[in-house]
Amino acid sequence: MSLQSFITGLPKAELHVHHVGSASPRIVSELAARHPDAGVPSDLDGLKQFFTFRDFAHFIEVYLAVVGLIRTPEDIRLLTYEVAREMAEGQNLRYAELTCTPYTSVLAGIAIEGYTEAIEDARVAAERDFGLVLRWIYDIPGESGIPAADATLEYALRHRTDALVGFGLGGPETGVPRAQFREHFDRARAAGLHSVPHAGETTGPETIWESLRLLGAERIGHGVSAARDPELLAHLAETGVVLEVCPTSNIATRAVDRIEDHPLRTFVDAGVAVTINSDDPPMFATTLSQDYEVAADLLGLDEAGVADLARAAVAASYAPDDVKARIGAEIDAYAAADRRVPGDTP
Numbered sequence: 001m002s003l004q005s006f007i008t009g010l011p012k013a014e015l016h017v018h019h020v021g022s023a024s025p026r027i028v029s030e031l032a033a034r035h036p037d038a039g040v041p042s043d044l045d046g047l048k049q050f051f052t053f054r055d056f057a058h059f060i061e062v063y064l065a066v067v068g069l070i071r072t073p074e075d076i077r078l079l080t081y082e083v084a085r086e087m088a089e090g091q092n093l094r095y096a097e098l099t100c101t102p103y104t105s106v107l108a109g110i111a112i113e114g115y116t117e118a119i120e121d122a123r124v125a126a127e128r129d130f131g132l133v134l135r136w137i138y139d140i141p142g143e144s145g146i147p148a149a150d151a152t153l154e155y156a157l158r159h160r161t162d163a164l165v166g167f168g169l170g171g172p173e174t175g176v177p178r179a180q181f182r183e184h185f186d187r188a189r190a191a192g193l194h195s196v197p198h199a200g201e202t203t204g205p206e207t208i209w210e211s212l213r214l215l216g217a218e219r220i221g222h223g224v225s226a227a228r229d230p231e232l233l234a235h236l237a238e239t240g241v242v243l244e245v246c247p248t249s250n251i252a253t254r255a256v257d258r259i260e261d262h263p264l265r266t267f268v269d270a271g272v273a274v275t276i277n278s279d280d281p282p283m284f285a286t287t288l289s290q291d292y293e294v295a296a297d298l299l300g301l302d303e304a305g306v307a308d309l310a311r312a313a314v315a316a317s318y319a320p321d322d323v324k325a326r327i328g329a330e331i332d333a334y335a336a337a338d339r340r341v342p343g344d345t346p
């Protein structure tokens, strides 16, 4: 079996992947057909062209076009269920923490009650139909400031579902000081939600320090710039704060210039816990499996090494203990079965 096929079939968990950002051309074509007035092409070939990654500005254009197609709870349900299908079928994701931005959908006219019901419906159906366990992270779109933070906290606390495990912060980092969200994270954490902000993707290590000190970050989305601060690397290693590394995304957004310059190796060498993730996979022309391949290449991993990456994601997840144990056992069984196939490695 090639490393590529091993990775495809490997039972995997993903911790940093955005809800709307996971809409594939196939899913967008279904949404576009439901809302022909939006002017988004519904033919698959046209959409695949539209999705072809050009630069960050074009990514934002695609992202906003998809946002404009999500107008009703049924759109949310369809998006979530179909994203789950694509995670499970063809990639063997067994668990995912999907980062949702309810603020954007409520702004588009969907009541939070309808939103919550739709994602929960899709979650239950995805577990039943695809065996994929989903959990939610609600993130504040940082560029929308305090009103978005207030609303997101309210959705998290007053409209909470049991499947909500984390509270995040996304959007641009420049000009969006972390300190302004301190109280929101305090209250979310007091309610038992895990703190998982994006930090150090496009700004320096000081944003990661602030996220640790002010927001109580337990995992950091991206954390690319941690590589420039040995003291921070040592601190992350010592405290066990996990970096959610998204290699393909980092190249697409130019957080890192070239893949050979990606700091993943530096993190691992420093003893920092890392997980591999795909962020907004169809929009960055990637999949979780492809990002595992990139990581395997950067780290020089064989099958046993990538199985360890999968185990690390399960360990860093906020899945219930029985789900963690079950997926861990699936990974062990899969890796053991691979070892029994003689002389078939590339």
Ligand SMILES: [Zn+2]
Binding pocket: 016, 018, 170, 198, 221, 279
């Ligand atoms: Zn992200």
